[in-house]
Amino acid sequence: MNVFTPEIDRKPSKEEAAKALEVLRSFAEKALDYEIDALDPGIAALRDGGVPYPDLSRVYPTAFRADEAYRETLPDLQNGPSSLIKGENRLIQHVGISNFRLPIHYRTRDHGELTLETSVTGTVSLEADKKGINMSRIMRSFYAHAEKTFSFEVIEAALDDYKSDLESFDARIMMRLSFPVRRDSLRSGLSGYQYYDIALELVELDGVRRKILHLDYVYSSTCPCSLELSEHARRTRGQLATPHSQRSVARVSAVLANEGDCLWFEDLIGLCRKAVPTETQVMVKREDEQAFAELNAANPIFVEDAARLFAEQLQADPRIGDFRVLASHQESLHSHDAVSVLTEGTTFADDSLDPKLFSTLFHVG
Structure with a gap:
């Protein structure tokens, strides 16, 4: 059975549309980019100086290079303010990455050396009031030492690096x-x-x-x-x-x-x-x-x-x-x-x- 609801199906009046537009403009001026994107990216055009949402290219730009100036414009939500934290704002004991693999050199007791596939898990503590960590830094810190023959001193150096990079205790x-x-x-x-x-x-x-x-x-x-x-x-x-x-x-x-x-x-x-x-x-x-x-x-x-x-x-x-x-x-x-x-x-x-x-x-x- 079809149900006809006049209130939903009728065309809004010009006055109603104007009020809705005013609300959307206010939202566009005050909202963060990711909040706008989650609702409708086209709303960004309602900001002062905004432009209509572009017709996006669907061809991968092989010639594009991200220079330092461009990288500075990239959003970084994990280093955002504590207001972005979801859930209880409290310490997390371990956060990081698990099972990234790479070849590591190991010494044997008889003075030989083996290169073996190794699965690495790296984690740090995350204080309350911090949104998150840039997890790729753990891998980058470890890779900086990966070519050295294994010893606990080598992984201590890797741990020191990513503790420093991520400002963790x-x-x-x-x-x-x-x-x-x-x-x-x-x-x-x-x-x-x-x-x-x-x-x-x-x-x-x-x-x-x-x-x-x-x-x-x-x-x-x-x-x-x-x-x-x-x-x-x-x-x-x-x-x-x-x-x-x-x-x-x-x-x-x-x-x-x-x-x-x-x-x-x-x-x-x-x-x-x-x-x-x-x-x-x-x-x-x-x-x-x-x-x-x-x-x-x-x-x-x-x-x-x-x-x-x-x-x-x-x-x-x-x-x-x-x-x-x-x-x-x-x-x-x-x-x-x-x-x-x-x-x-x-x-x-x-x-x-x-x-x-x-x-x-x-x-x-």
Whole structure:
């Protein structure tokens, strides 16, 4: 059914149009450009000295160059007044960019050098009364140091630069990479590359800086209870049985001590391999598979054991301060996983855990 509304459909009178025009002119004189653009860019023509909205070119101007004078005319909303802030005017602890990637040079413990794709996250604090930050400055600051071989001193210099550029108090840089190490098989003499997910984190909070190294270590865990039950079936009933074991992941996070020798990536990996030697294998022939079964039988562990074994190695290394161990045994017996969290010191002592924390420990091919 059609509904006819005379008040809406009738033509406004000249007097009504004049009053509406007066309101629009007042709005055009007082409103900011982005407010006008959001309503109708043509309203700008109602300003004093305004011109009719132009017929815009739809051809990309390849010859145009933005000189300094032109750049000075460009709007910069993120550096605008606090009146532009939307929502609660308060401090934001972290704001920045995540997962910009570039090749970074890394030294190895044996004095070699690798160039690896690295994902970088950079954030700063944003004070109340500041609208926002120019996020490209974080990338520009980091790129200024990207050609140098990695060290924490290099990323400290990058952090100093973008703290200064963005006039922030607190800041953070995280670099994620996959670090290759050649590993020998257990018995066949073959070898292949094991890749370790590593993250480097530099955090400055209230003037205090912490350097943190994160490592995901992937291993096999054989259930001690299942091993004993299998042996019981064999011994008492002559029944062949196999214990359950599963791919497991520990995320080890270590705050580096301010003094002392360098903790190389290979060093932290070595601590994990010493704590739990059943690391998953790269190259495997039949004799290696048999050896791995024997290695697992010699090192059965619950998830509680894993956390404490890793902690034992971390605690004993003077290059490491606070640390955290997250362990996930991705059960082949159960429909759920067995997990544990062990922390040392205040850095990682959170009362609350990210609801998705343990789901990030799955490593897929």
